Amino acid sequence: MAVAIVQATHGGPEVLKPADVEVGAPAEGEVRVRHTAVGLNFIDCYVRSGLYPLLDPPGTIGMEAAGVVEATGTGVTGFHAGDRVAYVWNEPGAYVAERNVPARWLVKLPAEVGDREAAAMMLKGMTAEYLLHRMTRAGAGDAVLVHAAAGGVGLILTAWAKHKGCTVVGTVSTDAKAELARAHGADHVVVTSRERFPERVMEVTGGEGCVYVYDGIGKDTFEDSLASLKKHGHLVSYGNASGAVPPVNLQVLSPRCAMLSRPSLFQHIATRAELDDVAGNLLDALRRGIVSVDIDQTYPLAEAARAHVDLEARKTTGQTVLLP
Numbered sequence: 001m002a003v004a005i006v007q008a009t010h011g012g013p014e015v016l017k018p019a020d021v022e023v024g025a026p027a028e029g030e031v032r033v034r035h036t037a038v039g040l041n042f043i044d045c046y047v048r049s050g051l052y053p054l055l056d057p058p059g060t061i062g063m064e065a066a067g068v069v070e071a072t073g074t075g076v077t078g079f080h081a082g083d084r085v086a087y088v089w090n091e092p093g094a095y096v097a098e099r100n101v102p103a104r105w106l107v108k109l110p111a112e113v114g115d116r117e118a119a120a121m122m123l124k125g126m127t128a129e130y131l132l133h134r135m136t137r138a139g140a141g142d143a144v145l146v147h148a149a150a151g152g153v154g155l156i157l158t159a160w161a162k163h164k165g166c167t168v169v170g171t172v173s174t175d176a177k178a179e180l181a182r183a184h185g186a187d188h189v190v191v192t193s194r195e196r197f198p199e200r201v202m203e204v205t206g207g208e209g210c211v212y213v214y215d216g217i218g219k220d221t222f223e224d225s226l227a228s229l230k231k232h233g234h235l236v237s238y239g240n241a242s243g244a245v246p247p248v249n250l251q252v253l254s255p256r257c258a259m260l261s262r263p264s265l266f267q268h269i270a271t272r273a274e275l276d277d278v279a280g281n282l283l284d285a286l287r288r289g290i291v292s293v294d295i296d297q298t299y300p301l302a303e304a305a306r307a308h309v310d311l312e313a314r315k316t317t318g319q320t321v322l323l324p
């Protein structure tokens with residue numbers, strides 16, 4: 001048996017309740033992983049509430065974790081009991097102390113990367129990797145806008161974009177978050193509780209706008225994000241922290257001849273080779289100090305509901321892990 005967070009229905013954080021679950025032996029191709037840290041992600045809120053239809057309750061949410069290999073099923077090569085591993089998997093269920101995971105999703109951890117660090121950064125860091133290198137080709141001299149720049153994805157994205165020579169404009173809701181975003185490389189930070197960001201973007205880019213806007217906020221920012229683009233700019237709408245963007249009339253793109261995309265991490269790690277490539281780049285960036293992992297909050301796994309309340313209330317910064 002293992003302790004898990006089980007929800008009987010879709011709903012708010014209050015549906016997340018600790019319970020014992022049977023884990024069983026790993027099937028063919030699977031590895032049994034004892035979790036030492038579980039990553040908290042905004043996507044967990046969408047799966048919990050039912051906005052993303054990935055879970056049919058009763059069941060367990062959670063897309064990423066790190067831990068130690070306990071046992072391997074038949075046909076598994078390359079992983080052995082005692083190996084330290086981390087994973088992102090598009091099947092929810094990581095909010096549990098032990099889990100059987102297909103070996104295809106596991107990444108071995110180098111000694112210098114801690115378990116908590118790994119659990120905190122796999123999903124968010126690989127997202128920053130593909131946003132900057134695969135969905136866009138952000139490079140030296142590009143002005144880019146990063147929303148929620150002090151958040152989990154936001155801090156990594158900001159630091160990496162800055163390293164690539166971009167001029168990074170970040171949005172945050174408080175002065176404390178602004179300080180954090182600046183410390184990670186943001187050149188200009190807009191505190192959205194008292195300032196509108198399209199005007200600031202135009203001011204700091206000499207009226208041109210940003211080449212790329214990375215928007216994980218969704219409904220509340222969509223229109224202003226478009227208004228912050230440079231001619232031929234690209235709005236990457238990659239999340240919905242404020243709610244899903246309503247259906248869009250493509251005509252809204254024409255004033256700037258703009259591009260609009262709605263990507264997903266899992267499309268960028270759809271094969272083992274792609275996963276190795278994206279994860280390898282992330283681990284390399286971490287090793288070289290280009291990005292860092294800032295675990296600003298930890299919660300016991302049993303208190304996952306409290307972590308969700310804080311995440312949705314915009315109280316968290318950087319990355320967060322749940323500890324089984």
Ligand SMILES: NC(=O)c1ccc[n+]([C@@H]2O[C@H](COP(=O)([O-])OP(=O)(O)OC[C@H]3O[C@@H](n4cnc5c(N)ncnc54)[C@H](OP(=O)(O)O)[C@@H]3O)[C@@H](O)[C@H]2O)c1
Pocket residue numbers: 040041042043123124127148149150151152153154171172173174177216217220238239240241242243263264265266311312313314315316317318
């Ligand atoms: N498509 C993909 O492949 C992919 C992969 C990973 C993550 N994502 C998306 O990336 C975004 C960030 O994820 P994360 O886990 O790193 O979360 P996070 O950024 O740590 O937390 C969300 C942040 O969004 C901002 N926000 C603005 N309006 C909000 C609202 N109405 N409610 C809650 N937060 C609001 C808050 O920052 P301020 O208070 O500073 O505004 C908040 O801290 C999410 O939308 C997530 O779904 C997408």
